[in-house]
Amino acid sequence: MHYHHKEIIIISQKMKSILCIVLVCSLVSLASATPGTATFYNQYTPSACYGNTPEGVMIAAASDPLWNGGAICGKMFTVQCTGATNPVPHPCYDGKTVTVKVVDHCPGCGGTLDLSREAFETIANPVAGVIKIDFW
Secondary structure, three states: OOOOHHHHHHHHHHHHHHHHHHHHHHHHHHHOOEEEEEEEEOOOOOEOOOEOOOOOOOEEEEOHHHHHHHOOOOOEEEEEEEEEOOOOOOOEOOOOEEEEEEEEEOOOOOOOEEEEHHHHHHHEOHHHOOEEEEEO
16 A cells, blocks of 8 residues: 555644544543542442432442532542542552442531442542542
């Protein structure tokens, strides 16, 4: 297969366009992330949204500011650990994210999202107890 110089330039320009689109999309995703904190819990039923119906283990409870009278029930969030909130050094598992479904309300839980233990352990060392997060 022989390419002419003009064809190579066109292909190169298309690749640049695709790379720019991918870069912009990833920046928009990061820019739309909301900072907060996360804690974790171990008892998943009953829940404020689904009663005694189990919703799996990749779940979360919403804090008072997010709860909105239960309107957030069923919403999915991608969560990433961004840092420590206490003396536990480097609690985050670099680059790891977890997607959780809001199934419960955690009034006064001390975090923005109260993750299931399994979800928390996916992104951070549970010894930390509380971590800084970005979620979207």
